[in-house]
Amino acid sequence: MLSKKMLGATTAIMLVAATGAHAESLTIATVNNGDMIRMQGLTDDFTEKTGHTVEWVTLEENVLRQRVTTDISTKGGQFDITTIGMYETPIWGKNGWLVALDDLSADYDVDDILPAMRGGLSVDGTLYAAPFYGESSMIMYRTDLMEKAGLEMPDAPTWEFVADAARKMTDKDNEIYGICLRGKAGWGENMAFLTATANAFGARWFDEEWNAQFDSDAWKKTLNFYIDLMNEAGPPGAANNGFNENLALFQQGKCGMWIDATVAASFVTNPNDSTVADKVGFALAPDTGLGKRGNWLWAWALAIPAGTQKEAAAKEFIEWATSKDYLELVAEKEGWANVPPGSRTSLYENPEYQKVPFAKMTLESINSADPTNPTVDPVPYVGVQFAAIPEFAGIATQVGQEFSAALAGQQSADEALAKAQALTNDEMEAAGYK
């Protein structure tokens, strides 16, 4: 072990000597998600190749957002690379807070990045963050429970079918809940799911004049449908369940269906963590026949804050972490199923990866999400499960708290919607939209 490290260090030094570049120490902020933790473990490969070392600041998602947002809006300059999402990238890029990634090397093959991801991480055609992994949402369901309920999941189900199946699969005495959905308040938690679902029900956040639309029938229908379904077929405490809580429930075999990020597919099918690994099927997120599916589009991407002294080294890291080679490195060590998904076209063309059970459905979900045209009726914003305006995170978290309280039974859906309507209009007015 020691000698291998020494060897690595020696090669690194030689490489540095050969290229004349000098070794930097990069500070990278990232989320404590499985794929990132894996990346952390593989950092040695990067150091061997470039001589640069990496210091990780790994934080829980909410804490990370708080840290990196404060840092970037005060130009604190604490991080050489930060992990951000599809919501932040266009806003920050437009503010000139991020280094444009328009001069990546030819080997990197930027054109290989899935068009949906590239589009969502660019401003006016310039890429500002490179996708580490990308996701849409889809249904993950228990094939055995579906069979037991005497149903067969179509590839592209409707909400009607899903609700019916959820009720039939539910067996509360044995702690089997037909459907697990996000309920925890937060713009990136329940509001991601509900906004995307509302799209399928024909609802939208704003009309073209930026008037809040929570008083519409479509939103009423969405929220009531969701709350009724969760009360009848959801797990207890759903109002506190986010992605992680639902993942744990599904892995324990307590959920019949779970509609969430496609990236979860590799966790629920991993026999090391999941008790139901061999009994999981996949389907597109449901629709209601209005022409839009409730599947979102998201990427966790690596970006360089403007003003870092180590821009060149940071770019080298991004090229390493989001490259084809990195995917192969992970495949070699952990198997293809554990490769960070949803970022590159070539991955989905790879015959090895096509054998992975969820590969096809993930790609189809990603391709069917349309951030520029997310809703049935026209809207002035871009984004499926969010509206890419700076005010959204603040507003949606408050709206999310109202909806979460409605799910917990503290208020009715109508009350929650009325409050959401009022507070959204109030905030939008104060922000100068009207």
Next chain:
Amino acid sequence: MATQHSRSAARLMNTPAIFLLLVWMLVPLCMTIYFSFLDYRPLRGVYEWADGFENYARFLSSGSFTDSVVTTLIMVGGILAITVIGGVLLAMLLDQPIWGQGIVRILVIAPFFVMPTVSALVWKNMFMNPVNGLFAYLWKFFGGTPVDWLSQAPIFSIIWIVSWQWLPFATLILLTAIQSLDSEQMEAAEMDGAGFFSRFGYITLPHLARAITVVVLIQTIFLLSIFAEIFVTTNGAFGTRTLTYLVYQRVLESQNIGLGSAGGIVAVILANIVAIFLMRIVGKNLDN
């Protein structure tokens, strides 16, 4: 009588502390006051003078402000009630002769050493989770339906968690106070046939008044700014948004620094009103 010399020496010795605290108070306070009169929204690139007291008006007129003040009062009051009452009872218990007193005391003070984030995480996940939490197992074991603590009794849950952390502190101070109680007086009262409750009411409680005020004062200062426990457990949902948390949401989640700073100033003013009120009482109690 102190000499002129020692008096000025005393003043000199007090200077560093006063100076440092003055800087620590004034610099952020002035900057925050300045920000509170700005329309400062970094995500929009807006940084200009706000319209007079616009930020204050907005912060004070929103419904969430009054709600958050009420929540703060309920939370702080609830925690104080539990820790003081529990602390008195526990202190009286620990004052009795018991075998293994040292170990019991160690067990009782342990929660005070646990960092707030950890205690919130542990309570939230391992106890209050309605599926995998220990309470859920207990409820099921006795044939009940598991309670989803954090959404069905959110404020109570947070009060519970924070009280667990602060109970040791209250107990320790009250215990020292009880131990200083004149045992002869107690025995005399017992001889005179005074029952437990009258002894408690006429001797113990008055004796503890001073200690209780101290506990209330010190804890209030810390409790007014509880943040981690709410951040970790409910993220401010289900009506658990305290004033501090509301300011956090304005500053960080909405990235509206002007509005948030105005909220911060409002919070400082309110906290100081509470403080003055408290200190009047404490001051009286401590003088006599």
Next chain:
Amino acid sequence: MARAVSNRRQIVTTIVAWTIGLLIFFPILWTILTSFKTEAEAIADPPSLLFFNWTLENYEVVQERSNYGKFLWNSIILAVGSTVIGLLIAIPSAWSMAFQPGKRTKDIMMWMLSTKMMPAVGVLFPIYILARNSGLFDTHILLIAVLMLMNLPIIIWMLYTYFKEIPVDILEAARMDGASLKSEILYVLTPMALPGIASTMLLNIILAWNEAFWTLNLTTINAAPLTAFIASYSSPEGLFYAKLSAASTMAIAPILIMGWFSQKQLVRGLTFGAVK
């Protein structure tokens, strides 16, 4: 007869006290036990208290992922550093107010306490900007200063109440004997105040160790203490109770052990003037 009664009474109070003590301690015990379980056993139904396959794998995973030693070291530096400097500033201040009270002494004390009323989130931006401009971001100096200033009012208050209890006559006697101010503090006051100072020190170390807002927001790597360490385990993907327990145990163990060893000193001085 009387003896038998009091004996029986002692048995009852002992049982009650132990039960309550164990209940209060249970969450910590449960966390420690869970940290030795596998993730599957951590959520097993019914939960097992002691009879499971004890494993160290969670500690291995945590150790592999984060450099625990560095976080621990930073926690120690910040807690001890801020306490020592805080005491150096607070002792003279509390001494002067206790023994040379002026007209405004009480107002000053109250004002000092009131500086703790500012909600940290409200001043995050100002402090962040100051930290950035001074180039002190993520340094021990900055964090020690912030933690010290945060707790300074509490230290001064605690020492003040403790010093107040020292009989003035002794000091007068020393003065009569011609002791200088310096020797008065060094040889007369300090030995008598030592228990109070020890207790103040311990309380301050605990408060500094557990401070989780500034330590998280003003550090990245070099000065990040255990509060930042725990933030990377708080809510990861999938089953995490066992790993969270291991990380939690690692974060609280040092301070818990310190607290237990020094509890006598801590308890003795923790009065805040409550006893007269």
